[in-house]
Amino acid sequence: MIGCKRVAAIQDLSGLGRCSLTVIIPTLSAMGVQVCPVPTAVLSAHTGYSEFVIRDLTDFIHPALEHYKRMGTHFDCIYSGFLASAEQIDHCLEFFSAFPDALKVVDPVMGDDGKSYATYTGELCKRMGELVAVADIITPNITEAAILLGEDYPANPLGSSDARSWLVRLSEQGAKTVVITSVNLAGGGMHTIGYDKATNSFWKIRNDYVRGAHYSGTGDNFTSVLIGSLLKGDSLPIAMNRATAFSELNVKITYSYQQPWTEGLMLEGQLPWLTSYQQLDDYSIL
Template sequence: MRNIVKRVAAVHDLSGFGRSSLSAITPIISTMGAQVCAIPTAVLSTHTGGFENYSFVDLTDSMTEYINHWKSLNIDFDCIYTGFLGSPKQIDIITDFIDYFKKNDNFVVIDPVMADNGELYATMTEEMVMKMKNFIKKADIITPNFTEACFLLGENYEKITDEKILKDWMIRLSEMGPQIIILTSVPEKNEKDTSTLAYNKKDNKFWKVSCQYIPAFYPGTGDVFTSVIVGSLLNGDSLPIAIDRGVKFITTAIRASYGYDYPKREGVLLEKVLDSLKVPVTISTYELM
């Protein structure tokens, strides 16, 4: 029986303060009409982007029992969506989860959260990079940023703007398993702009959505973007429309937040722009590459 309301199994950490991970994912996907079923990988008092001395509770040891209860309930999901995973053991646990809950009529989205601005996050190791390379084989869709793509492919970090090279990168990532690659934070020759690129292996098409770079950093924007992609695809949007919607929403959220004087470490002001997710896309800016 089909779910009356579509369900997303969301495997992420939970921060009590700051708009990132489950604190951002849940309102976005709920606003877009799907139920978020969370598997918390850790609970933090705040996220780690700009906060110090935060409380951190690792939930690795409770995740298997948690998931086993779901198995006993015969729950099914329309999408499995994973983000930050804090250890090789967590990757192994969620690999088993995907093997059990993946069906022919649902899809798996893996956001390989590991790095940004040319560097691995402090909690990441080379072992985690190798595990992530294997883990993304389970995905239908991956959403690495430009830095994460470099680590997954073993490429040196440098600002590549040549479309031929970027297309080759996405093809190589798809050969690792996923059908769809969505590559974010791609530099443009015009440094005032940035792009999101996508490749669908099934029809061998490449897509591009550009936006103007805004000189501000807000933690959690990757979670926000991928959550909009998930909600959009669950609502039946095409891949280019989903990407277009994601880019427009994150741009709107940053613009709405940028004019306010508050600590940027709190994330974008989602509450001011959530309703825009209910508005149909009337003018699209995506283009074929």
């Protein structure tokens, strides 16, 4: 009997507000993937709430890694997301080095809507580039892509040629596969775009999200489904399609209940969708 795939998720854990591990664990579990959390911090609620309580767990990450190495643990994927310090980035690099055969996925969480997060200094953004350099797959949003490339946030929609250029330039930093979310393409609205260096192929999927609906953990939702699909053998455009469709479903349902953005996506009732049949043919060549 073949066991399920195993992912080490180096992420924070928030008690209130669906994001990071509280999104990653149920999403990947529903797809038949085992999630082994490596918590970077524990919070009473995510940082979008006021007066949250936090316990930093940076000192936990390295001993956890050493324990896994002593046990001869196998991981099919190492997945990093929001990181709060240069030391945490160092620990992620150690994880990547310790499991060279694992798929290395970096969601370079640094900002959104054209601005970097307050906790991300220029130095920390630069260090994130070190993770990107050794990743197999990166999933920045358009803001984070601009930061990694040293570009201004695009004030106008990107043409297809510019979009392909951004994807290739990001792949030249190290990743074999690049997926950028929240890209406003000229003449086509919001898209997710992707590039597979091995086949030199470019893909796009239109985002049918609710305008103005932003919820915490949406990026975690997207990247988790992308990982689960790829680990199960889906092609890049199929995985992008599945991740986009599931994110759209969750955003629309959450918006219909007029939930505050801090609560995150109401994904619990939609998890069965991940194991049902879907006709995924919304992707096209970029």
